[in-house]
Amino acid sequence: MDKIVSLARRRGFIFPSSEIYGGLNSCWDYGPLGVELKRNVKEAWWRYMVRDRDDVVGLDASIIMHPRVWEASGHVAGFSDPMVDCKKCKMRWRPTDLAEPKCPACGGELTESRQFNLMFKTFMGPVEEAASIVYLRPETAQGIFVNFENVLNTTRKKLPFGIAQIGKSFRNEITTGNFIFRSREFEQMELEYFVKPGADDACLEEWTQYRLNWYKNLGMNPENLRLRAHRSDELAHYAKGCYDVEYNFPMGWSELEGIANRRDFDLTQHAKYSGKSLEYFDEETKEHFVPYVIEPSAGVERSTLAFLIDAYAEEPDKDEIRTVLHLHPALAPYKIAVLPLSKKEILSDYARKIYADLRKCWMVAYDDSQSIGRRYRRQDEIGTPYCVTVDFQSLEDGMVTVRDRDSMAQIRVKVSELSYILAAKLSG
Template sequence: MPDLDRMEAIVSLAKQRGFIFPSAEIYGGFRSTYDYGPLGALMLRNVREAWWNFMVQQRPNVVGIEAAILSSPKIWEASGHLAGFTDPLVDCRKCGSRWREDQIEGVCPSCGSTDLTEARDFNLMFRTFVGPVADDASVAYLRPETAQGMFVNFPLVQRALRLKPPFGIAQLGKSFRNEITPGNFVFRTREFDQMEMEFFTPPELADRYFQYWTTERYEWYRTLGIPADELRLRPHDPDELSHYSKGTVDIEYRFPWGFGELEGIANRGTYDLNAHATHSGTDMTYFDPQTNERYLPNVIEPAGGVTRAMMAFLLSAFDRDEVGGEERTVLRLSPFLAPYTVAVLPLSRKPELQGAADAVFASLASAFSCDFDVTQSIGRRYRRQDEIGTPFCVTVDFDTLDDKAVTVRDRDTTEQVRIPMTEVTRYLQERLDSTARPVATPFG
């Protein structure tokens, strides 16, 4: 399927099946904002949990925090965001539309005019006020990244948990950027989820950890189902490095419009800790009791977007094939990302069958994310579960009442096996255990 057709199909499927809805649609929508429906909320949670498991749970030297979304202007002054977190904004004098200068090559995408204003810096942070009076003394900002919350809490976390570099502080959460030209579905929005980790390391290990985290993060996407030919690593050229970066590599995905960033791995050096130490007067150094020396750790930062990752996983998983002479749409999502792991499908609404299906659902629901569907023919229900990516379907039929067994169907192969009701949980768990999942590589 051509890439643009696949994109259109995913956007349609996302809305029809409850993954992603245009926000405030009944009021005509609100530009570039989206609500995540029942299936989207489940999948987002699974992406977050897959990241947290890989980055924090599997590692003895990474911990997590949840820092505030509203934050002091002093943080953003120290970090350089107040002065330098800008995009070049131009207006089209003919149609009045506004664009990022670096994305339009001197021609208005709306009307084709080249009569554009001079570029001016536009700060991307959302400004608000704290308290009853909207004046300069009450200005605050919605955070444009989660990173600074980890930097300003570095000494507190280090002392509270008695951590010694190298160690990481991880965080999942909302960030907000007043993008001039958001677009491409959920690729670029003004409100988004980030998954970031700041890894504090002795200076002499910074380069090794930069390579280590680049490989670890690339393999995370690969293991969860994105093919190698749809991913690439792109080092930043010196003239595009962020003000804080000593080196950055982007993990890029081949979206329908071309390669775009999924995640960046940056060597931030000592920029952030040094900036906050200077502006706050707080000692941000680490004292090493073994060497009796103080030093500012270097920081390696893997930072990605949850919603971008979800979008890439959906695009990679989308497929059409033929089953029984009929075309079907299927999302070949990793079982660790699919909204539902298993769907329980009673063959009939008759009470005796419904009771057996309820019992099967109850036995599975404590271990897996489960759907329950009793409407339409069993073939239609299989197709519906294929389309939303459910790896397994469990069919409860009239034979179940006699042999106490059910039929388990595999999404990808469509093969079916008959299994005793009491063995379904074990069978599904064994199938999941045999499925590749991201596993942390020890640093050697």
């Protein structure tokens, strides 16, 4: 993990939040490369979950919702973790994270365990009173449930169908750490897939496989991925079944995504609290019922971290070791780097034209400083799949060198065919 943290910091993927003020615990800022990587993760999810399917539509709901939403969902009463304090150094811990009943930081004695609600509270409007309390959403799912009827009426979708959303969530986590794995502000990629009761068990199995394939399709090593079914004593009270997709992180196997059968719990609760019927009418059978829901819920930061860890390699290159990120081209911040062999104007004019042309389709880097070997290394380290090297010969024969990040093989291609060749390589 230290190597990933250092690379992420050094190359501008991830910085501690408010760093010039000493940072803010478990809040992170995404730099020029990190923001591209994260956008690509979200884009890949959206394409796979929404655009490639005709049974899923998207949504972007407000982060601040009516406070009754969180009463109905059970978060006000029950979204809490047990917490203990160290009597000596005052650090706070989740008892479930501790191997022994003493403070891991100083060995001090711990207080009795008490419940701590993880929702961030704030006030809406100018008066700070109980009536104006609102919450920063701790999950994006509830925005989907409260819009179930709106989406149903406006899209005329028939069961089974899903509503997908990507957005920020906030949890006042007691213990944080492991870099961006557990943050207090993070993004979720959630789908609520509504089905007829009875079709739910098979649907849970289908979504589990479909989600596992998303990680594999994006190049994640299957040996670092596993599914773990929740034991009945682990299940949330509303859940009928649940799987975690786990990744073999440096700190051990940990949850990347949860895929749960939430039954009709949420829609039933919102119907009860809002007084609005959230039933579905099945035109074929003429039945009214509340659909069941299967929820694959993934974290953007956890996926991003897992993709970074999975892609990281140190490999021998001649007499040295090169650091390389074998990121899938769909995720790589830059797809291509254009590298003119010299800064001479005649060559840079030519190279800049190529650069301008490629930028119409892709995120492309341009780098003309230091030796070509160093520049290849820099691009390898940030995961750029292809480098295009422009040399003086190019001015005469209209050809450039394309270097492959993974094999380091180089081929000479015509500039007139470059876009076409790169498009074929990048798509795979």
